[in-house]
Amino acid sequence: MVIDVRDFLSGPEPALTPADTGHATASNINNTPAQQAIGENLWQEFEEELKKMDRIEINFAKSFSSTQKEILFKFWDIFLTEQLPAGAINSALEKNFAVYIIQNKISLEKVKEIYEMQKWKIGGLLGWIKEVESGRIKELNVGELINWCKKYDPALIELFIDWDFDETRILNKKDLKFMTSHLPIYNDVDYNTQIVGEEYKHAKKLLCYHLVSGIIPETSLIVTRGQMEIDLRDFLFLVYPTGSAKGNIKNLIIRLWRDLGKEAVTLTSYHEEQLIGKVIKRKRRVENGTGRNGVTRYRNEDQWIKNEGHFKADEILLDECKPLLTERDKTTSRNFFLLAMDKYGDNEMFKRLTENLDNPDEILRFFPKFNALFGTQPYKFREDYIILNGFLKRVTTDYLPQTNRPDSYFDSRLDNKTVITGYYDNLIDSLENLGSLLTELNRHLNSSPWTFADDFDKTFKECFKYLRSAGLFNTRKKRNYTQLVEWQLQNRLLKKSCLLALMKNETTYVTSEHVELAFLDLLEDFIIELDFINEKIYGKLDYGSVFGEDEKEEELFNFLYNSGAVSAETSEVTIEEFQNKIKEIYKTKEDNARRIYNKFKKNDLIDSKRVGQHSSKVWIASHMQEFTTATSATSDINVKAKYFELINKYSASAISVNA
Amino acid sequence: MEKDKSLFDNSFLPSVSVVSVADLEKRRKILLDKYKAKQPFRVTIGKSRWMPYETFNPAYNLREILLDEVVIEFDIENKDLALEGINLTATSLHNARIKFEIWEHGGKSPHLHVHNLPITHLSKEQLRAFKKFFIKKFVPAEYLPYVDFSLCGTHLIALEWANHWKGCYKIKTLIKKVD
Numbered sequence: 001m002v003i004d005v006r007d008f009l010s011g012p013e014p015a016l017t018p019a020d021t022g023h024a025t026a027s028n029i030n031n032t033p034a035q036q037a038i039g040e041n042l043w044q045e046f047e048e049e050l051k052k053m054d055r056i057e058i059n060f061a062k063s064f065s066s067t068q069k070e071i072l073f074k075f076w077d078i079f080l081t082e083q084l085p086a087g088a089i090n091s092a093l094e095k096n097f098a099v100y101i102i103q104n105k106i107s108l109e110k111v112k113e114i115y116e117m118q119k120w121k122i123g124g125l126l127g128w129i130k131e132v133e134s135g136r137i138k139e140l141n142v143g144e145l146i147n148w149c150k151k152y153d154p155a156l157i158e159l160f161i162d163w164d165f166d167e168t169r170i171l172n173k174k175d176l177k178f179m180t181s182h183l184p185i186y187n188d189v190d191y192n193t194q195i196v197g198e199e200y201k202h203a204k205k206l207l208c209y210h211l212v213s214g215i216i217p218e219t220s221l222i223v224t225r226g227q228m229e230i231d232l233r234d235f236l237f238l239v240y241p242t243g244s245a246k247g248n249i250k251n252l253i254i255r256l257w258r259d260l261g262k263e264a265v266t267l268t269s270y271h272e273e274q275l276i277g278k279v280i281k282r283k284r285r286v287e288n289g290t291g292r293n294g295v296t297r298y299r300n301e302d303q304w305i306k307n308e309g310h311f312k313a314d315e316i317l318l319d320e321c322k323p324l325l326t327e328r329d330k331t332t333s334r335n336f337f338l339l340a341m342d343k344y345g346d347n348e349m350f351k352r353l354t355e356n357l358d359n360p361d362e363i364l365r366f367f368p369k370f371n372a373l374f375g376t377q378p379y380k381f382r383e384d385y386i387i388l389n390g391f392l393k394r395v396t397t398d399y400l401p402q403t404n405r406p407d408s409y410f411d412s413r414l415d416n417k418t419v420i421t422g423y424y425d426n427l428i429d430s431l432e433n434l435g436s437l438l439t440e441l442n443r444h445l446n447s448s449p450w451t452f453a454d455d456f457d458k459t460f461k462e463c464f465k466y467l468r469s470a471g472l473f474n475t476r477k478k479r480n481y482t483q484l485v486e487w488q489l490q491n492r493l494l495k496k497s498c499l500l501a502l503m504k505n506e507t508t509y510v511t512s513e514h515v516e517l518a519f520l521d522l523l524e525d526f527i528i529e530l531d532f533i534n535e536k537i538y539g540k541l542d543y544g545s546v547f548g549e550d551e552k553e554e555e556l557f558n559f560l561y562n563s564g565a566v567s568a569e570t571s572e573v574t575i576e577e578f579q580n581k582i583k584e585i586y587k588t589k590e591d592n593a594r595r596i597y598n599k600f601k602k603n604d605l606i607d608s609k610r611v612g613q614h615s616s617k618v619w620i621a622s623h624m625q626e627f628t629t630a631t632s633a634t635s636d637i638n639v640k641a642k643y644f645e646l647i648n649k650y651s652a653s654a655i656s657v658n659a
Numbered sequence: 660m661e662k663d664k665s666l667f668d669n670s671f672l673p674s675v676s677v678v679s680v681a682d683l684e685k686r687r688k689i690l691l692d693k694y695k696a697k698q699p700f701r702v703t704i705g706k707s708r709w710m711p712y713e714t715f716n717p718a719y720n721l722r723e724i725l726l727d728e729v730v731i732e733f734d735i736e737n738k739d740l741a742l743e744g745i746n747l748t749a750t751s752l753h754n755a756r757i758k759f760e761i762w763e764h765g766g767k768s769p770h771l772h773v774h775n776l777p778i779t780h781l782s783k784e785q786l787r788a789f790k791k792f793f794i795k796k797f798v799p800a801e802y803l804p805y806v807d808f809s810l811c812g813t814h815l816i817a818l819e820w821a822n823h824w825k826g827c828y829k830i831k832t833l834i835k836k837v838d
Contacts, residue, residue, distance in 0.1 A: 004746055035727070036758055037776040046792050050785060638734045641805045645737055648801070 173228035305433035399532035459512035741768035
């Protein structure tokens with residue numbers, strides 16, 4: 001039996017009973033309809049499910065989402081390591097800590113050590129552990145933890161902001177399909193990199209785009225669409241543990257560019273003169289008339305030679321770029337790199353030695369058009385080193401955390417190599433093939449301008465809406481990062497669409513199909529980039545704090561926010577209470593507290609009013625609360641569904657999607 | 660694939676476009692009163708405060724999902740895919756001899772309502788678990804990522820025979836009832 005809803009959409013209304021249409025008697029209406037019978041098997045299966053649920057409760061393994069696990073980990077870490085105010089170690093806290101200890105099989109010996117170190121009495125905790133072990137307490141009560149924070153450490157409430165975050169709609173790395181059928185050079189790239197393992201599929205996809213971007217001549221490097229003007233160079237930032245695939249990728253790039261007559265340089269020094277070059281003064285012997293005896297005379301003349309640096313190369317490869325990104329003495333080189341990676345045409349390198357004149361012969365001036373591959377290991381970075389200075393905005397990131405490889409990984413390396421007969425011959429043929437494919441693409445670009453299909457804009461806007469939402473409807477840190485890079489993300493969608501049009505259809509005419517496919521690839525890039533941000537960047541990426549300029553201001557705002565002081569109607573905080581809180585937080589006296597209060601008022605951070613003769617109200621100014629609602633508009637967009645919809649559309653083989 | 664003729668034998672009743680406003684109100688009242696006889700539930704006018712349904716008000720346009728009811732919809736931009744999901748789900752429900760209704764409001768996906776399931780004795784947590792289990796049982800695996808599972812808990816849905824609360828859609832109309 002097959003049902004097709006389309007048959008009913010425009011058809012007549014289905015048969016309704018008199019009770020449906022209002023022709024029923026009162027007795028009809030009040031009759032409770034008979035329950036449906038559902039199969040015995042279905043019940044049995046469900047009962048099995050229920051039993052599992054019960055077991056889960058008894059084992060305390062109530063499944064927390066990864067966000068929730070992370071929050072709890074941070075909370076208990078702070079609890080154990082920081083100095084807490086008097087009375088903070090109360091029964092609510094220890095009861096929940098006992099559940100956490102048992103749930104996570106934490107060594108009681110270690111906890112005892114910490115208690116001893118902190119000079120806390122452990123008796124209460126041990127009592128709660130017995131309660132948990134006996135099964136009388138089964139669940140960790142987050143509400144109690146939040147109430148504890150309100151009372152003893154309001155700043156910690158922030159930890160729980162993402163607690164109820166609905167992860168089911170979030171696209172995670174494990175959901176990604178890494179479709180490759182739309183990338184015609186993928187197989188050659190895959191073969192030539194000699195990298196084994198599913199985890200490198202994304203890197204090889206990125207490499208396809210990178211290589212195509214590397215063959216684009218200056219005349220086609222800039223794409224303009226509306227107010228967007230972008231440069232098609234595609235810089236890669238590979239964050240892999242040592243011994244992963246960086247070397248293979250680098251070697252492929254070097255061999256390929258060498259075959260195509262391009263210059264690829266592996267950087268070992270970051271000195272700015274190595275990067276930009278230098279105008280050198282040399283003596284040159286020039287003729288200076290003829291002497292009395294008819295012999296030609298010479299004189300020495302100054303000559304300026306422009307010795308251009310590595311930025312003139314076609315590709316720059318950095319095996320380990322951490323020093324460049326983080327070391328203070330590399331600031332100048334870092335800034336030159338950032339400038340060189342700006343849009344081609346806006347990235348002029350200018351160098352004139354102090355002893356030189358403004359004469360064009362004595363100045364080095366050029367626009368770099370190199371592509372680059374930055375490699376590093378999964379270190380932790382400070383946000384100001386690679387985000388706030390704009391480095392991450394300019395690159396496409398691939399990130400692999402350090403993992404223990406299974407034996408099968410090493411087995412499969414051998415398997416692949418032995419299965420292919422004439423491996424090295426094939427490799428050379430395949431490299432040649434890849435080179436000719438890229439040369440062919442380059443030929444297509446010679447005189448054609450980039451043009452766009454009529455429906456390009458509509459699809460582009462739609463895809464970008466989803467792309468942006470993937471980051472905005474996410475945990476706080478990822479959301480903050482998205483807000484920092486969303487402008488650049490839009491540029492990247494345009495860049496990838498153009499590169500894909502060229503790679504897939506050898507054309508500079510970009511269609512909505514190219515946008516959708518580029519969106520799929522960019523979404524995967526962005527999900528992985530967000531993971532990198534979440535795991536490897538210190539800080540919250542909110543320019544200091546959401547509320548307030550510093551921790552004290554933030555604490556004051558948290559006090560108001562948690563007391564419900566968000567409007568005149570809801571506030572029960574008086575000006576006097578607020579000033580007392582200022583005294584407590586700033587550890588200051590009344591006069592100074594009043595001055596701080598007036599500063600808040602003057603800067604429109606808070607509002608207040610007198611209530612009757614003896615009372616007053618103070619609350620957070622409404623414009624300050626925009627921070628908390630900025631992303632609500634995007635929450636109804638289901639990025640995961642869109643991703644699978646497009647995967648289904650473009651890949652018949654990917655139809656069996658896991659739930 | 661041959662379609663089961665008995666399921667496609669629609670009624671002689673007129674299309675909903677010729678049903679008067681008064682008739683639609685009457686149908687809404689009948690439904691709401693029928694639900695009220697089963698259990699207390701809440702209604703709203705748009706996204707306003709939830710209030711218990713006591714007496715009928717023609718302005719009500721959202722209602723709470725009932726305890727013994729499973730509502731399935733697909734959150735997906737491509738309506739063809741949503742319809743396909745509904746078709747396959749409806750087929751597997753029919754094969755399991757489960758009665759259901761399909762309601763269309765002009766949105767992304769029709770709603771598939773399954774009423775009167777023998778589950779009201781379950782606890783709130785168990786109800787949510789049952790509804791999820793039920794959906795996973797009857798919705799094909801490839802459509803599960805699009806299912807709105809939030810409808811398994813306490814949630815509002817558009818009221819039947821009412822103009823959709825968002826304004827941009829149509830009257831939520833019954834397009835198929837399988838008994």
